[in-house]
Amino acid sequence: MCVLPVIAMGQTANSIIPDTVSKQDTAQQTDLLDVAKSLFNINSKPAKPKRGKKLYFSLIPFGGNVPGANGRALMTSTTASIYFGPMETTTASTATFAPYWNLKGRFGLPLRTSIWLAGNSWTIQGDTRFLHYPQLTWGLGSANKIDENTLVNYNYIRFYQSALKQLRPYLFAGFGYNLDFHSNIKSDDQNVDLSQFTNYAYGTNGSSVSSGVAFNVLYDTRNNTVNPLPGAYANIIYRVNPKFLGSNQNWTSLYIDVRKYVPVNPERPLQQNTLAFWSYLWTAFNGNAPFLDLPSIGWDPYNRSGRGIDQNRYRGRTLFYLESEYRRDITRNGLLGFVVFANANTVSGSGSLFKSWHPAAGTGLRIKFSKASGTNIGIDYGVSKGYSAILLNLGEAF
Numbered sequence: 526m527c528v529l530p531v532i533a534m535g536q537t538a539n540s541i542i543p544d545t546v547s548k549q550d551t552a553q554q555t556d557l558l559d560v561a562k563s564l565f566n567i568n569s570k571p572a573k574p575k576r577g578k579k580l581y582f583s584l585i586p587f588g589g590n591v592p593g594a595n596g597r598a599l600m601t602s603t604t605a606s607i608y609f610g611p612m613e614t615t616t617a618s619t620a621t622f623a624p625y626w627n628l629k630g631r632f633g634l635p636l637r638t639s640i641w642l643a644g645n646s647w648t649i650q651g652d653t654r655f656l657h658y659p660q661l662t663w664g665l666g667s668a669n670k671i672d673e674n675t676l677v678n679y680n681y682i683r684f685y686q687s688a689l690k691q692l693r694p695y696l697f698a699g700f701g702y703n704l705d706f707h708s709n710i711k712s713d714d715q716n717v718d719l720s721q722f723t724n725y726a727y728g729t730n731g732s733s734v735s736s737g738v739a740f741n742v743l744y745d746t747r748n749n750t751v752n753p754l755p756g757a758y759a760n761i762i763y764r765v766n767p768k769f770l771g772s773n774q775n776w777t778s779l780y781i782d783v784r785k786y787v788p789v790n791p792e793r794p795l796q797q798n799t800l801a802f803w804s805y806l807w808t809a810f811n812g813n814a815p816f817l818d819l820p821s822i823g824w825d826p827y828n829r830s831g832r833g834i835d836q837n838r839y840r841g842r843t844l845f846y847l848e849s850e851y852r853r854d855i856t857r858n859g860l861l862g863f864v865v866f867a868n869a870n871t872v873s874g875s876g877s878l879f880k881s882w883h884p885a886a887g888t889g890l891r892i893k894f895s896k897a898s899g900t901n902i903g904i905d906y907g908v909s910k911g912y913s914a915i916l917l918n919l920g921e922a923f
Contacts, residue, residue: 553858554858554859554860554893554896555856555858555859555860555893555896556859556860556893556894556895556896556897557860557892557893557894557895557902558895559896560860600623600624600625601623601624601625602621602622602623602919603621603622603623604619604620604621604622605619605620606618606619606620609640609641609642609643610641610642610643610644610645611643611644614643614644614645615641615642615643615644615645616639616641616645616648617641618638618639618640618641619637619638619639620636620637620638620639621636621637621638622634622635622636623635623637630657630659631656631657631658631659631660632656632657633654633655633656633657633658634654634655634656635652635653635654635655635656636651636652636653636654637651637652637653638650638651638652638653639651644691645691646690646691647688647689647690647691648688648689648691648697648743649686649687649688649689650685650686650687650689650701651685651686651687652683652684652685652826653683653684653685654681654682654683655681655682656680656681656682656683657680657681658679658680658681659676659677659678659679659713660676660677660836660837661674661675661676661677661835661837662674662675662676662677662722662723662837662840663837663838663839663840664722664723664724664725664840664874665723665724665725665819665840665841665842665872665874666839666840666841666872666873666874667839667841667872667874667881667883670911671910671911671912675712675713675714675717675719675722676712676713676714677710677711677712677713677719678709678710678711678712678713679707679708679709679710679711679817680707680708680709681705681706681707681708681817682704682705682706682708683704683705683706684702684703684704685701685702685703685704685739686701686702687699687700687701687702687739687741688700688701689741689743695744695745695746696742696743696744697741697742697743697744697745698741698742698743699740699741700738700739700740700741701738701739701741702736702737702738702739703735703736703737703738703739703764703766704734704735704736704771705733705734705735705736705815705817705818706732706733706734706735707728707732707733707734707815707817707818708731708732709731709732710728710729710730710731710732710733710817711730718730719816723816725816727773727774727813727814727815727816728773728814728815728816728817728818729816733773733815733816733817733818734771734772734773734815735766735772735773735776735814735815735818736766736770736771736772737764737765737766737767737770737772737777738764738765738770739762739763739764739765740762740763740764740765741760741761741762742759742760742761743759743760743761744757744758744759744760745757745758745759745760746758747786749898749899751898751899751900751919751920751921752797752898752899752900752901752920752921753784753786753799753801753921754786754788754797754799754899755786755787755788755791756786757783757784757785757786758782758783758784758785759781759782759783759784760780760781760782761779761780761781761782762779762780763777763778763779764777764778764779764780765777766778766814773815774811774813774814774815775811775813776809776810776811776812776813776814777809777810777811778807778808778809778810778814778818778820779806779807779808779810780805780806780807780825780826781805781806781807782803782804782805782825782826783803783804783805784801784802784803784804784923785801785802786799786800786801786802787799787800787801787802796854796859797852797853797854797859797862797891798852798853798854799851799852799853800849800850800851800852801849801850801851801852801921801923802848802849803830803846803847803848803849803850803923804845804846804847804848805825805830805845805846806843806844806845806846807820807825807843807844807845807846808820808842808843808844809842809843812842814842816840819840819841819842820840820841820842820843820844820872821836821837821839821840821841821844822834822836822837822838822839822840822844822846822870822872822883823835823836823837823838824836824837825846827923829922829923830846830848830868830870830923831846831868831870831885832848832866832868832885832887832905832907832914832916832922833868833885833886833887833907833908833909833912833913833914834868834870834883834885834907834909834912835912835914838883838912839870839872839883840872840874841872841873841874841878842873842874843872843873843878844870844871844872844873845870845871845872845878845879846868846869846870847868847869847870848866848867848868848869848922848923849866849867849868850864850865850866850867850922850923851864851865851866852864852891852921859893859896860892860893861890861891861892861893862890862891862892862893862901863888863889863890863891864888864889864891864903864905864921865887865888866886866887866888866889866905866907866922867884867885867886867887868884868885868886869882869883869884869885870882870883871883883909883910884909885907885908885909886907886908886909887905887906887907887908888905888906889903889904889905889906889916890903890904891903892904894919900919900920901919901920901921902917902918902919903916903917903918903919903920903921903922904916904917905917905918905922
């Protein structure tokens, strides 16, 4: 889950940061590459721009704890980046392949693509996953205690593709196709009937298919998608899953995601001193969505919500989520930093929405991996009632 959005290339900040704000040179900052050069006495010559070079690669193997993965995991990430237009006006297009294996039967082959045409006139977003994903479930709502769970085994294929056209600066709209196919759904305990345990009849045994069209509106003024400083983000996705496209049931869903980034010291935009806020509402209509497609904590599109809460701990027909975080550099050169965060969610299922809230909080260390893209290595510790975890990721949680 940690590595799905592991690397992203930032947009140019020239049109986002006002001219009245001074723009710092990243040469004053330090990242792990600079540290490695210093340790091994590597004297590199100043880089000269190569006008013909547009394709970039990065390979990052690492290990760490994966939320909901029942222990440690081996992960790697390979990213290819290319510009399909002038760098001044076009966001870098990326493809990230981040396979992982948790040594206990769970493995995944996720591929995420983000294509931006010249001048950001169109953006084409893709999310393809092949997963074998045994995971604990507590059923619907939040009535069950932490030890009242069962392990659910299943295979999962996701295929999401959408195309959005720029309507005005920072505003996009379009549609796409979404497929969720779960197979071999069953409890690891032969004595447990999953439909009875969850008290839910749809998609709790055998397989489930959700195939539909998604309508998408996106507003994004962030200067950097992997480590936002100023800016705002809003995304609305309305999805329709009819039987004639292959779905088991006719059902629809709505996902609304809003984020805001407030610099505490706007005169130094490249120095991390930021308040970040995130909220989303995710709901499934018609009452017959497959169980594994219902809103669940940690299963937002980028699998980043609910730090400090076990992934899938709370699932329901509607989920509302809030998170805030303070981000600050420790060293003046930006090599080290820290974050403090808190989040809370509420789900329907065993009661009405907003009846009970489930909070979590934590802190984390940041190590500058790349000052050019603003990418940090994040080591977070989160805790909630009955659960705690150390999370490793590249890039900020949101």
